[in-house]
Amino acid sequence: MAESSGSYSTSDLSRKSGDIIAEALRRPVTITKRNKPRLVLLNIEDYQRLIRLSARRAVGTIETMSDELFAEFESVVEAFADEDEAGRL
Template sequence: MTSSTGSYTTSDLSRKSGDIIAEALRHPVTITQRNKPRLVLLNIEDYERLMRQSDMRAAGTLETMPDALLAEFESAVDAYADSAETSR
């Protein structure tokens, strides 16, 4: 693939690693395998910015939800159900 798109194949990566790394220092570069995007190379500043912006909260289930939050959630669902019934 061409460097103007910022996308390379895994074969390109093995043949042109220096050029691809140099480009990745300027902007993110996509690495494809079998015509599907598989990896993104980006400079450390962009990576650190993304990590700072990411939401680090963990996903859970109703069973693992704290009791106070579960009660708040149930109240909100009940209130929504009540308002949906009265609007009919």
Template sequence: MSKSSGTYSTSDLSRKSGDIIAEAMSHPVTITQRNKPRLVLLNIEDYRRLRGSADKRAVGTIDTMPDSLLGEFEDAIEAYADSDETVQP
């Protein structure tokens, strides 16, 4: 059962995939399963735009951290520990 908001069930997708894909070319379309959103279909330009604006931060470890950043990190920990010791309950 389709809805005007661009939401279709997985059954709709099986029966009307061409129409749903055509709609997804102009705006994102949500696919539901058991009345819960499960997938979003969107055109490649929107996908690339979203990927381009994604968070570019990388995960690392202390071993891969630059020495200058590690020093700042250690200083911040010491400052926090010192301030915690001066607080009276």
């Protein structure tokens, strides 16, 4: 039996895989082991959306910024510093 809506134990998965898969096609389903979340089953569209979103979050450094972006960043930092300095006077 399901622990709560959308959450099943690993033993539920072996006994009711068809029902769990059907639910996972509609919304993400958590699989628990010893009452701790261990896996999430989700449909391919949700998975692909997550992959697309994570690809947009590429990590960069100042050294990898374009000159244009670095100039914009620098001007924003300088404006913030000027405002902070004016607030202290």
